[in-house]
Amino acid sequence: MSSATGSFSLQQPLNYRGGARLQPADGGQVEEVYEPATGRVIAKLLCSGEKEVDLAVQSAKAAFKEWSQKSGMERCRVLLEAARIIREQRDEIATLETINNGKSIFEARVDIDISWQCLEYYAGLAGSLAGEHVQLPGGSFGYTRREPLGVCVGIGAWNYPFQIACWKAAPALACGNAMVFKPSPFTPISVVRLAEIFTKAGVPKGLFNVVQGGVATGQFLCQHPDVAKISFTGSVPTGIKIMEMAAKGIKPVTLELGGKSPLIIFSDCALENAVNGALMANFLTQGEVCCNGTRVFVERKILDTFTKEVVKRTQKIKIGDPLLEDTRMGALINRPHLDRVQNFIKQAKEQGAQVLCGGDLYVPDDPKLKNGFYMRPCVLGNCTDDMTCVKEEIFGPVMSILPFDTEEEVVERANNTKFGLAGGVFTRDIQKAHRVVAALNAGMCFINNYNVSPVELPFGGYKASGFGRENGRAAIEYYSQLKTVCVEMGDVESVF
Numbered sequence: 001m002s003s004a005t006g007s008f009s010l011q012q013p014l015n016y017r018g019g020a021r022l023q024p025a026d027g028g029q030v031e032e033v034y035e036p037a038t039g040r041v042i043a044k045l046l047c048s049g050e051k052e053v054d055l056a057v058q059s060a061k062a063a064f065k066e067w068s069q070k071s072g073m074e075r076c077r078v079l080l081e082a083a084r085i086i087r088e089q090r091d092e093i094a095t096l097e098t099i100n101n102g103k104s105i106f107e108a109r110v111d112i113d114i115s116w117q118c119l120e121y122y123a124g125l126a127g128s129l130a131g132e133h134v135q136l137p138g139g140s141f142g143y144t145r146r147e148p149l150g151v152c153v154g155i156g157a158w159n160y161p162f163q164i165a166c167w168k169a170a171p172a173l174a175c176g177n178a179m180v181f182k183p184s185p186f187t188p189i190s191v192v193r194l195a196e197i198f199t200k201a202g203v204p205k206g207l208f209n210v211v212q213g214g215v216a217t218g219q220f221l222c223q224h225p226d227v228a229k230i231s232f233t234g235s236v237p238t239g240i241k242i243m244e245m246a247a248k249g250i251k252p253v254t255l256e257l258g259g260k261s262p263l264i265i266f267s268d269c270a271l272e273n274a275v276n277g278a279l280m281a282n283f284l285t286q287g288e289v290c291c292n293g294t295r296v297f298v299e300r301k302i303l304d305t306f307t308k309e310v311v312k313r314t315q316k317i318k319i320g321d322p323l324l325e326d327t328r329m330g331a332l333i334n335r336p337h338l339d340r341v342q343n344f345i346k347q348a349k350e351q352g353a354q355v356l357c358g359g360d361l362y363v364p365d366d367p368k369l370k371n372g373f374y375m376r377p378c379v380l381g382n383c384t385d386d387m388t389c390v391k392e393e394i395f396g397p398v399m400s401i402l403p404f405d406t407e408e409e410v411v412e413r414a415n416n417t418k419f420g421l422a423g424g425v426f427t428r429d430i431q432k433a434h435r436v437v438a439a440l441n442a443g444m445c446f447i448n449n450y451n452v453s454p455v456e457l458p459f460g461g462y463k464a465s466g467f468g469r470e471n472g473r474a475a476i477e478y479y480s481q482l483k484t485v486c487v488e489m490g491d492v493e494s495v496f
């Protein structure tokens with residue numbers, strides 16, 4: 001694989017079924033796949049039709065019969081082997097992710113580390129998945145069995161292509177399910193690598209399949225009668241459609257949706273940590289992160305000092321070729337998305353926000369990058385809660401700074417949003433920290449840090465940010481079902 005920016009191109013099929021890469025059996029629609037760093041087309045995506053989706057589901061159904069009969073320890077060994085192979089191929093997978101997503105190689109490597117850690121974590125849980133035994137009168141008893149659901153569908157967003165697939169596949173497979181995964185048509189490449197790794201690690205052929213495509217392919221998957229569960233990561237409007245389709249088939253869903261999370265900086269914080277936290281909360285993956293703390297509430301007493309420092313540090317972020325070791329911000333996913341982010345900034349200015357730094361397009365010196373989708377990270381001051389930039393998810397490198405005076409006021413303003421994915425607080429006062437996060441209507445809260453992702457901790461949203469959880473022991477509940485068995489040890493006493 002040629003790994004220099006501007007040299008990659010892919011001819012191999014991007015669907016994966018029955019343990020092999022292949023072209024879809026039907027479909028016909030072709031999408032161009034881009035390298036955001038250069039704006040080049042690097043692959044052609046063939047979108048799967050209804051027949052291909054059915055073949056993938058049938059393939060998963062057949063493999064499910066074998067996999068679901070294995071013991072937890074047998075599944076554990078296969079998942080550990082998959083984690084080992086990912087570690088072995090870490091740099092190569094991270095490079096693919098960077099080429100197709102545009103994020104820096106530094107970050108992509110972290111994503112791949114979180115991915116194999118996720119597989120290791122659920123491998124560790126697989127052997128201890130169990131029901132319980134309950135004593136009943138007269139020596140009778142009951143017990144519960146924790147059983148898999150069947151064929152689970154995973155549908156992913158483009159910001160963390162490989163990691164999202166692992167966050168879904170690891171608990172699904174650990175519980176004994178099969179999976180058909182559809183990545184975003186913008187980032188179809190790395191997840192096929194995951195499918196190959198699972199096969200190499202020893203999962204039955206067909207246990208993990210990849211179908212490629214966009215809206216129509218996703219709909220065929222969600223509407224398929226043999227699909228037992230849908231786990232979706234993406235935007236709120238699509239989440240609503242997924243839930244409607246799932247409702248028609250009484251299928252359980254996990255919805256990992258968007259956010260507009262608050263980050264609250266109190267004046268008694270450790271300032272340097274708070275500044276680092278605000279940068280982590282806003283500028284990872286070019287700001288294209290669901291749980292970003294984009295509403296940065298700063299206690300008025302330290303507003304000027306904090307803002308000055310955040311702006312200084314933001315201006316120093318090294319933008320450019322994402323495959324270079326010292327780059328910390330790469331390119332946004334595509335031209336339409338870059339335009340959308342630019343429009344948010346334009347509207348923010350029209351509504352009275354002040355651009356304190358960045359926000360304009362960035363053209364790197366290297367000529368091969370001149371058609372890439374770059375912009376300078378932006379800090380907005382003079383923001384108010386009613387501005388569009390403060391209310392809507394921008395999904396780009398744009399931080400809004402909002403002053404506040406009291407704890408009560410900031411908690412109320414932080415919760416005044418339709419979203420509820422994440423939230424953060426920086427303070428040295430430990431009681432205040434716990435009091436504030438307890439009052440936040442958000443599923444993932446951080447105290448004195450932001451956007452760290454230990455796979456041992458559940459991740460997911462409140463309110464319009466979705467429901468269900470990924471990671472942690474909690475995810476097991478969303479990929480398994482309980483069967484109760486009641487055992488009579490005496491005679492049947494009939495009332496008739």
Ligand SMILES: NC(=O)c1ccc[n+]([C@@H]2O[C@H](COP(=O)([O-])OP(=O)(O)OC[C@H]3O[C@@H](n4cnc5c(N)ncnc54)[C@H](O)[C@@H]3O)[C@@H](O)[C@H]2O)c1
Nearest residue numbers: 156157158183184214215218219234235238256257258290
């Ligand atoms: N909460 C989380 O864990 C999390 C993580 C990453 C991204 N996100 C969110 O994802 C969004 C950005 O991702 P996106 O632009 O890819 O989102 P999107 O909703 O446009 O697409 C997500 C996926 O759904 C598919 N899809 C679109 N319409 C569909 C339909 N009608 N039926 C079935 N599938 C359909 C897409 O092809 C894609 O694979 C942001 O809102 C972000 O916050 C959330």
Ligand SMILES: C[N+](C)(C)CCCC=O
Nearest residue numbers: 160289290291451452453
């Ligand atoms: C790994 N992060 C940074 C916590 C992001 C999780 C996925 C959200 O987009």
